[in-house]
Each structure stands twice: as structure tokens, then as C-alpha cells.
Amino acid sequence: MHPEAADHLERELAVLLRRSRAISRETARTVHPDLEPEAYSLLVRLDDVGDARPSDLAAFFGIGKPTLSRQVQLLESLGLVERAADPTDGRAVRLRMSALGAEKVEAARAARRERLYARLQDWSEEDMTQLATLVARLNSQL
Numbered sequence: 001m002h003p004e005a006a007d008h009l010e011r012e013l014a015v016l017l018r019r020s021r022a023i024s025r026e027t028a029r030t031v032h033p034d035l036e037p038e039a040y041s042l043l044v045r046l047d048d049v050g051d052a053r054p055s056d057l058a059a060f061f062g063i064g065k066p067t068l069s070r071q072v073q074l075l076e077s078l079g080l081v082e083r084a085a086d087p088t089d090g091r092a093v094r095l096r097m098s099a100l101g102a103e104k105v106e107a108a109r110a111a112r113r114e115r116l117y118a119r120l121q122d123w124s125e126e127d128m129t130q131l132a133t134l135v136a137r138l139n140s141q142l
Contacts, residue, residue, distance in 0.1 A: 027112050031104040032078050038063075039071040043080060043097060043105045051096035053086065080104065 021037065028040035042057060052060075058068040072095060075081035080101035086092035097105065120128060 023112070023115075027108050030108045030111065032080070034074070034078065035080075036071070036074075039075055040108075042068075042071055042075065043101055044109070046081065046095060046097045047102065047105050047109070051084065051094045053092055053094055057095065075101070 024037035024040060028035040028037045031040060031043065038061075041061065045057060045060060046052060054068055054072060055065065058065050061068070072081060076083070079098055081095055082098045083093045084096060086094045
């Protein structure tokens with residue numbers, strides 16, 4: 001272990017995470033003024049996977065079912081998420097984004113990407129690729 005390098009990394013990650021939370025709050029609010037960042041993360045996950053069981057979403061995010069249930073209820077009340085019967089288990093449901101949810105999330109993600117591109121416009125492709133590779137490696141170990 002390299003204590004000084006690890007301390008520096010920990011400080012920089014803390015700053016990155018604080019900034020990321022702020023950006024997530026902003027992005028969530030572009031989807032709907034009442035949307036919390038955690039609920040926006042659920043929408044992004046559904047956008048990535050298409051549909052999912054609530055229990056799978058809770059496991060993916062490491063949250064309890066009651067917390068997930070509150071977020072899903074909010075998303076449903078805003079017309080952003082729909083429930084559908086699970087074809088493999090008649091007792092279970094799957095969640096998917098509504099057409100409105102898909103439209104809003106795509107617009108929010110596009111705007112978020114544009115802001116990132118604007119901030120990194122002076123970075124080389126090699127630097128961005130290297131950073132993405134290292135962050136992916138970190139994510140896989142966390």
C-alpha cells in the first residue's frame with residue numbers, strides 16, 4: 001500500500017463524489033422538479049436494462065425494499081415508471097420506464113453528456129480513455 005497516494009486518491013474521490021451528487025440533483029430536477037437524485041438513478045438503471053424486478057433494483061443499489069418502494073411510488077405518481085406483470089412469475093412485477101420517462105431521461109442524459117464534453121473539451125481522447133479505464137477498474141473493485 002502507498003499511504004500518501006491512497007490519501008490523495010481518497011481526498012480527490014470525496015470531492016468527485018460531492019460534485020457528482022450536486023450534478024445528479026441538477027439532472028434529476030431537469031426530469032421533474034420533485035425528483036430526487038436517488039429516484040433519477042433508478043430511471044437511469046431502467047433505461048440501461050429495459051425493465052427489472054424491484055428486488056433486483058434494490059439489490060443493485062444496495063438499498064432496502066421499503067426505500068425502493070417509496071422511490072418507485074414517486075416515479076409512478078409522476079408518470080415516469082410503469083409496472084408490468086413478470087412473464088416468468090405471475091406473482092411478481094417488473095418495472096419499466098413509461099414513454100414520458102424515457103423521453104425525459106434521454107433528454108437529461110444528453111444534456112449531462114454535453115456538459116461533460118464541454119468541461120473536458122481540452123482533454124485528449126487518450127486521457128479520457130485512460131480515465132474511463134481506471135474508473136471502471138475502481139468500480140469493479142468497489
